[in-house]
Amino acid sequence: xxxxxxxxxxxxxxxxxxxxxxxxxxxxxxxxxxxxxxxxxxxxxxxxxxxxxxxxxxxxxxxxxxxxxxxxxxxxxxxxxxxxxxxxxxxxxxxxxxxxxxxxxxxxxxxxxxxxxxxxxxxxxxxxxxxxxxxxxxxxxxxxxxxxxxxxxxxxxxxxxxxxxxxxxxxxxxxxxxxxxxxxxxxxxxxxxxxxxxxxxxxxxxxxxxxxxxxxxxxxxxxxxxxxxxxxxxxxxxxxxxxxxxxxxxxxxxxxxxxxxxxxxxxxxxxxxxxxxxxx
Numbered sequence: 001x002x003x004x005x006x007x008x009x010x011x012x013x014x015x016x017x018x019x020x021x022x023x024x025x026x027x028x029x030x031x032x033x034x035x036x037x038x039x040x041x042x043x044x045x046x047x048x049x050x051x052x053x054x055x056x057x058x059x060x061x062x063x064x065x066x067x068x069x070x071x072x073x074x075x076x077x078x079x080x081x082x083x084x085x086x087x088x089x090x091x092x093x094x095x096x097x098x099x100x101x102x103x104x105x106x107x108x109x110x111x112x113x114x115x116x117x118x119x120x121x122x123x124x125x126x127x128x129x130x131x132x133x134x135x136x137x138x139x140x141x142x143x144x145x146x147x148x149x150x151x152x153x154x155x156x157x158x159x160x161x162x163x164x165x166x167x168x169x170x171x172x173x174x175x176x177x178x179x180x181x182x183x184x185x186x187x188x189x190x191x192x193x194x195x196x197x198x199x200x201x202x203x204x205x206x207x208x209x210x211x212x213x214x215x216x217x218x219x220x221x222x223x224x225x226x227x228x229x230x231x232x233x234x235x236x237x238x239x240x241x242x243x244x245x246x247x248x249x250x251x252x253x254x255x256x257x258x259x260x261x262x263x264x265x266x267x268x269x270x271x272x273x274x275x276x277x278x279x280x
Contacts, residue, residue, distance in 0.1 A: 057125060135158070139156060164264070177235075189266050
């Protein structure tokens, strides 16, 4: 009997969209013959997604689920082929169920559920990526899905005192931060999180742009250009959108922290936009 390798099982799944165990059984039954295994799966009705798995799935939705207590949350991108399906209530319900399941168990096997949905709607579906945040210590996890569900944000904001977490001003701050991230699309929370390769490249570009200036002026000009880079790249340096950028996010955060007499910190965030993972 031919050896059934993980590679051959993966190939059959790619060809048919069928589940892992179904593919393994079909290959065992056909002594490792891929084409014969496809026929076996089709006859059993579990390869109804055949040919669909090769189609590009660039449309879809960003969905979220925050568990009770707001200490655990997840952001998920689910892709389909057309915007028509993305706007379908059945597809939206499927995406919401995926988010609930992954929030409870990030390692959950959703292949059977995905394959069943492919068969139901007649389009390829991919659960492209997900990111789960869980609060450590005091804080909240919050999410925001922009109108149309093409952009979504998940953020964890921490506090020094437990009492702060239940305060309306803190909850409003967290909501405002999700809106800020959705609108302004920062890459990192703060300057110290900027990758050295990214920073060195920005310095190189800035220096090249002013290479004909007097040497004594170059350093100051480069510093100014880096400040502008930080103001777009780093969340804390961005102008706070809700205040028409008259103050920075860092300044607003400090103001709320002072009002609540506590230390407040933005610990983590993710921002998903439909199609990013597919394009990558």
